[in-house]
Amino acid sequence: MDLVVGRIVKSHGVRGEVVVDVRTDDPDSRFADGSRLRGRLPKGGGEREFVVSGARDHGGRMLLRIDGVDDRGAADELRGVLFLIDTAAVDSGDDPDEFYDHELIGVPVTTVGGEPVGELTEILHLPGGDTLVVRTPQGREVLVPFVAEIVPTVTTERIEIDPPDGLLDLE
Incomplete structure (x- = not known):
């Protein structure tokens, strides 16, 4: 089963950054420079790997730069991409009050x-x-x-x- 850790909401600016709605409690490591993200493309478009080349906080969301996405048009095409991880890769640990x-x-x-x-x-x-x-x-x-x-x-x-x-x- 897959767990969604983020979703591209829209493009930001003219240099290809994307706004990501974060759905993880560890965005700094999930979206760190060089991270490889498995992305599910919208409308049944399959999956693709993305490599983060820059990330910064933006009012509760993240702004990401992704390798190969260099302008607003390319960023707009990624709207709706879901970033996924396998649920087997995470568990809530020993804290009885925290759950995924x-x-x-x-x-x-x-x-x-x-x-x-x-x-x-x-x-x-x-x-x-x-x-x-x-x-x-x-x-x-x-x-x-x-x-x-x-x-x-x-x-x-x-x-x-x-x-x-x-x-x-x-x-």
């Missing part, structure tokens, strides 16, 4: 009272905060804000939620 998304996908979700809610299918990283996507046994999706007040317990074995009134009303 892929370690939680498929984990059963219950209420703090023990009632089954469903299974975690995705974690959305939205500008307003992270959101859990839980698929119920009936096949519906429930969006759960991933905040401590609503999701007090998270392990790789189970996730407990304390939903506010109305969150689980599916009708």
Whole structure:
């Protein structure tokens, strides 16, 4: 399985830099000069290797220079590229409170009272905060804000939620 560590959002300037939405907790090493990145091209375009020739922080995102991308037109063509790593290359280590998304996908979700809610299918990283996507046994999706007040317990074995009134009303 692949883990997305970044996505090219757009070009920046006229010299071929790209703006990357960072999705890793270690951008300095993932996007360091000389790093080789496996990129999935948009719209079924396959995969390609990219080599970073420069990187700098840009307001919570990264600006990257990539070998062979020397002008705005070439940078524009890369919009939507996803930078990937194999999930086997990472794990959350010994900290019981830190997880990678892929370690939680498929984990059963219950209420703090023990009632089954469903299974975690995705974690959305939205500008307003992270959101859990839980698929119920009936096949519906429930969006759960991933905040401590609503999701007090998270392990790789189970996730407990304390939903506010109305969150689980599916009708």
